[in-house]
Amino acid sequence: MKAISGPRASRTPWLRALPGPDPRSSSRSTRTRGSPVAAARAPVSSREALSTSTSSNGGASRWARIAATARSTVAAPSRAEITTLTTGAAGTVEGSAGAGGTSSAAGTRGSLRDGRGVRTACAAAVARAARGPAPTTATIDVMAPVTTSLGDPHARRRAFEDAFLSPAAARTWPADRDAEEPDCPLRTPLQRDRDRIVHCKAFRRLKHKTQVFLAPEGDHYRTRLTHTLEVTGIGRTVARALELNEDLVEAISLGHDLGHAPFGHIGEEALDACLAPHGRHFRHWEHSVRLVTQLEDAPSAVREAGGRGLNLCADVVDGIAGHSGRAPMPRTLEGRIVRVVDRIAYLNHDIDDAIRAGVLTERDLPGGPIGVLGTTASRRIDRLVQDLVATSRQVGDIRQGDEAGAAMDELRSWMFEHVYLAPDARTEHRRVHELVRTLFEHHLEADRAADGDRAGEGAGALTLPLAGEDGGWDRYQVHAVPAADADPLERATDWVAGMTDRYALRAFGELVIPRAHAR
Numbered sequence: 469m470k471a472i473s474g475p476r477a478s479r480t481p482w483l484r485a486l487p488g489p490d491p492r493s494s495s496r497s498t499r500t501r502g503s504p505v506a507a508a509r510a511p512v513s514s515r516e517a518l519s520t521s522t523s524s525n526g527g528a529s530r531w532a533r534i535a536a537t538a539r540s541t542v543a544a545p546s547r548a549e550i551t552t553l554t555t556g557a558a559g560t561v562e563g564s565a566g567a568g569g570t571s572s573a574a575g576t577r578g579s580l581r582d583g584r585g586v587r588t589a590c591a592a593a594v595a596r597a598a599r600g601p602a603p604t605t606a607t608i609d610v611m612a613p614v615t616t617s618l619g620d621p622h623a624r625r626r627a628f629e630d631a632f633l634s635p636a637a638a639r640t641w642p643a644d645r646d647a648e649e650p651d652c653p654l655r656t657p658l659q660r661d662r663d664r665i666v667h668c669k670a671f672r673r674l675k676h677k678t679q680v681f682l683a684p685e686g687d688h689y690r691t692r693l694t695h696t697l698e699v700t701g702i703g704r705t706v707a708r709a710l711e712l713n714e715d716l717v718e719a720i721s722l723g724h725d726l727g728h729a730p731f732g733h734i735g736e737e738a739l740d741a742c743l744a745p746h747g748r749h750f751r752h753w754e755h756s757v758r759l760v761t762q763l764e765d766a767p768s769a770v771r772e773a774g775g776r777g778l779n780l781c782a783d784v785v786d787g788i789a790g791h792s793g794r795a796p797m798p799r800t801l802e803g804r805i806v807r808v809v810d811r812i813a814y815l816n817h818d819i820d821d822a823i824r825a826g827v828l829t830e831r832d833l834p835g836g837p838i839g840v841l842g843t844t845a846s847r848r849i850d851r852l853v854q855d856l857v858a859t860s861r862q863v864g865d866i867r868q869g870d871e872a873g874a875a876m877d878e879l880r881s882w883m884f885e886h887v888y889l890a891p892d893a894r895t896e897h898r899r900v901h902e903l904v905r906t907l908f909e910h911h912l913e914a915d916r917a918a919d920g921d922r923a924g925e926g927a928g929a930l931t932l933p934l935a936g937e938d939g940g941w942d943r944y945q946v947h948a949v950p951a952a953d954a955d956p957l958e959r960a961t962d963w964v965a966g967m968t969d970r971y972a973l974r975a976f977g978e979l980v981i982p983r984a985h986a987r
């Protein structure tokens with residue numbers, strides 16, 4: 469079996485915990501019954517079928533497990549008897565019964581309370597109570613936990629993770645953040661991280677950052693943003709198939725490339741070259757971490773908790789830090805998924821873009837790997853994903869099979885030779901180096917000139933005439949380091965790395981293109 473390059477991951481005894489494909493998945497109707505949400509919405513007759521199928525599995529089915537989990541946290545005598553639901557401090561849900569099993573006047577006001585006593589209207593409970601006593605059937609015991617937990621997303625998600633995720637999956641709780649924050653009542657900590665990433669400025673800038681083709685004019689070329697979305701989609705598929713934590717994979721994927729400099733890898737290389745004489749380096753994955761932990765504006769909840777940056781969960785930061793084949797291996801299986809699917813995504817979309825750009829034709833592609841993986845991007849992705857899932861399931865870690873893994877490596881080497889580092893591309897690379905060096909040195913010089921006058925916004929950013937001059941061009945707020953501690957190299961790096969391709973081009977133009985000084 470082939471692991472993606474990097475330190476060899478420890479083998480997790482995970483397979484034993486993972487069942488084979490669910491036999492119910494062959495039938496669409498029974499599969500629908502397997503979903504907690506679908507089951508909660510299903511008519512009583514379907515629930516009876518569910519109850520039957522649960523018991524006919526001798527209590528070993530997933531449904532029996534989730535019902536048992538939920539039953540242990542919910543006292544729910546029957547739907548008809550529930551008048552109020554109260555979530556306790558520990559997030560458990562308790563049902564309180566109306567006298568004599570009938571719904572009383574009070575019973576028409578179903579409500580939820582969290583541990584701090586915050587009261588939330590629960591429309592479903594209200595509607596149920598208003599309808600009056602419902603028939604008590606054998607299914608009620610199974611359904612009640614699902615029904616009652618609908619009002620408490622955290623209890624429902626915990627029950628889901630206990631029942632449906634592999635024991636080797638990363639768990640959503642406890643949320644390990646630098647600054648401790650109270651949970652959001654609706655979103656889980658990982659959903660919240662996902663939202664924080666999508667709402668941050670660095671995420672929006674990905675739409676104007678190169679994937680491979682510099683500052684592309686064509687509407688159909690990939691950018692770092694569309695690459696990020698493709699990685700997220702493929703990553704979720706793999707995580708779901710392996711019963712790992714999809715929410716974690718999603719958050720890592722969405723954040724993994726936030727730290728890319730303008731002009732993709734070439735910009736990264738150019739910034740690295742600027743820092744090398746000072747004994748420093750630039751790596752995009754480390755800069756992604758710097759962005760989410762320090763540079764991005766803290767959301768209000770983070771500020772209130774005394775934190776900085778996006779204050780993401782530690783597993784998300786770890787996955788971002790370890791997504792590149794050149795970085796240390798992430799500690800979670802979810803992080804390792806992103807590390808492999810990043811390559812699956814970029815190799816295949818880069819072939820597509822290279823053909824679109826006229827750099828390649830399909831006939832040029834190397835016969836060996838294409839023979840193994842398939843002749844179209846969708847077939848290749850499908851083959852690589854199926855292989856990754858099957859092999860990982862078998863060995864208990866995130867691994868590719870020997871044949872598919874070797875074919876992908878060969879294709880990647882071929883792409884380096886014929887696309888990424890091809891002679892035509894190298895000409896542009898020299899120009900990018902020149903541009904990045906000019907901007908970097910301009911910032912250092914401006915910082916020196918500002919000579920300690922650094923209160924408020926970054927002095928370097930103010931020296932560029934374009935900054936903040938018109939509505940279309942934002943000034944980047946990149947200097948999170950307090951003025952007194954400002955490190956000029958770090959400030960220049962943050963400033964250049966934060967640029968989009970077009971901002972960098974325009975900034976460079978402002979600095980080097982002579983302007984008329986008379987009208």
Ligand SMILES: Nc1nc2c(ncn2[C@H]2C[C@H](O)[C@@H](COP(=O)(O)OP(=O)(O)OP(=O)(O)O)O2)c(=O)[nH]1
Pocket residue numbers: 679680725732733734752791792793794810811814815818888889
């Ligand atoms: N790795 C790398 N990618 C390049 C280079 N030039 C262009 N690219 C393109 C190919 C892919 O579309 C994309 C890879 O960017 P990523 O940020 O996903 O690379 P990362 O270091 O995470 O990938 P890796 O694990 O090293 O394959 O950049 C280069 O010199 N090195």
